[in-house]
Amino acid sequence: MIEVRGLTKRYGPDTVVDDLSFTVEPGQVTGFLGPNGAGKSTTMRMILGLTTPTRGSVRVGGEEYARLPVPLTEVGALLDAGAMHPGRRARDHLLAIALSNGLPRTRVDEVLATVGLEKAARKRAGGFSLGMRQRLGIASALLGDPRVLIFDEPVNGLDPEGIRWIRDFMRGLAAEGRSVLCSSHLMSEMALTADHLVVIGRGRLIADMSMSEFTRTKGEGTVLVRAEEGDELARRLTAAGGTVRLGPERALVVSGMDAMEIGRLASFHGVTLFELTPQAPSLEDVFMELTRDSVEYEGVPA
C-alpha cells in the first residue's frame, strides 16, 4: 500500500501540497482527482521520491522510496508517456531499464506481450502513436512486477479504444491484488474505473472515500422543470430559497428544492407545469460542486 502522511510541498510562497494524508489500499483502483493545478502530479512525484517534500512522509509497502532496495520491484509508474528516446526501439528501451535495475531480460518480452506491443517491439518509439507510447510506458512500469502502480493522467489525449484498454488494464491490475493510484481531472472517467476516490483542491484533501459513499453522501440532485410562465416561476423559486439555472430549451434546472416543493409552489401561484423531473446528480456535478472553490483559474460564465 501507499501511506501518505502530512505531506506538504512549498515552492517559494506557494503551498502546492498542503498537509495531505491518505492511504492507497491493495486490490483497488484509487482515483486521485482534482482540478488542473491541484497538486496531483507533485504528490505523485513525492511518492516516487522524485520531488522532496517540505514536510510529511510517504511509505510504499512500509518503506520510504529511497530505502527500497530495488524500487521498480515495489512500485511502477507512468508519469509522462513522452519521456523516452524517440530513436530507440521499444524492446531496447525496456531492455535498458531492465538491465540498469538488475531485472531479468526475460521480463522484457513478458511485459511487451502483456501490453500488446509484441509486433512493435523492434520499431522506434519516435514513430509510435500516443496510445502505443502509453502502452510502452506501462510496460516499463510493469518490468519489476511491482505491487504498487501509479498512473498520472493515463488517458489524456487517447482515443476511445485506448481509453477503454487502459481502464480495463488498471482494473485487471487491481483484481490481481495490486494497489493502483490513478490521477485525473475528469470525474466521468474515474466513475468507470475507480473503487475509491481521493479528491484534492489547492493541495488540500477534500474527500477520501469509496466511490459509492461519494455519490451517496455528496450528491444533491436537481429537478428539471418546464413551465408556461418560466420566468415568473424562476423568480418565485429563487425567492423561496431555490437555485435556478437555465437548462436546455428554456427548461429550469432547480437545486435546493425537491419536486414536491416546486410543484406546490407552482400550484400556489397558478403556474402551469409541463414537466417536473427529479434528476440524480452526475458524479461530474458532485465533483464540480466539491472543487468549485479550489479551481485555479475559473472561467467567467458567458
Ligand SMILES: Nc1ncnc2c1ncn2[C@@H]1O[C@H](COP(=O)(O)OP(=O)(O)OP(=O)(O)O)[C@@H](O)[C@H]1O
Ligand atoms: N517545480 C515547480 N516550481 C514551482 N511551482 C510548481 C512546480 N511544480 C509544480 N508547481 C505548481 O504547483 C501547482 C500544482 O501542480 P501539479 O502539476 O502538481 O498539479 P496537478 O494537479 O497535477 O495539475 P494538472 O492536472 O494541471 O497536471 C501548480 O500551481 C504548479 O504551477
